[in-house]
Amino acid sequence: MNKQRKPEQLDNLLQLIRDCVDKGNYILTEHALLRLKERDISLIDAEWVLKNGYHEKRKTSFDEKFKTWKYAIRGTTIEALDIRLILAFNQEGMVIITIMHVGEEL
Numbered sequence: 001m002n003k004q005r006k007p008e009q010l011d012n013l014l015q016l017i018r019d020c021v022d023k024g025n026y027i028l029t030e031h032a033l034l035r036l037k038e039r040d041i042s043l044i045d046a047e048w049v050l051k052n053g054y055h056e057k058r059k060t061s062f063d064e065k066f067k068t069w070k071y072a073i074r075g076t077t078i079e080a081l082d083i084r085l086i087l088a089f090n091q092e093g094m095v096i097i098t099i100m101h102v103g104e105e106l
Contacts, residue, residue: 006062009069010089013055017073017087017094021050025093032096039101041083046099049075049083056084063088070097 010016020026028036028043036043053075060072066088074084082102088095 004067007067007069009060009071013071016089018051020094021047026087026096027093028096029098032098035099039099041077041081041099041101045077045079045081045083046085046096048077049073049085050087053085059084059086074102 035041036046050073053073056072056074058072059074061070062068063070068088068090070086070088072084072086074082076082083099084102085099086097088097
């Protein structure tokens with residue numbers, strides 16, 4: 001049986017994320033939009049963390065269903081909220097899957 005190998009993770013992840021935010025080349029899933037509202041996190045806060053946060057490698061995972069990496073980006077908002085975004089990339093650009101306050105997932 002020929003098992004398909006996972007693609008490599010992006011080397012230039014943080015720069016690619018910043019470029020997508022700067023150009024508005026991203027979408028939020030319906031789930032992400034709902035979580036922003038539920039968790040009282042603004043889109044400005046999310047963009048701030050995407051541009052100034054870091055790759056939280058231990059929370060990054062490979063999605064077997066979609067055959068893509070789901071990257072975790074973590075950072076502190078201007079108001080000092082510790083948040084994490086989960087995102088992926090497709091042919092069109094960046095897709096924000098969800099957003100949460102760190103510690104909330106426990």
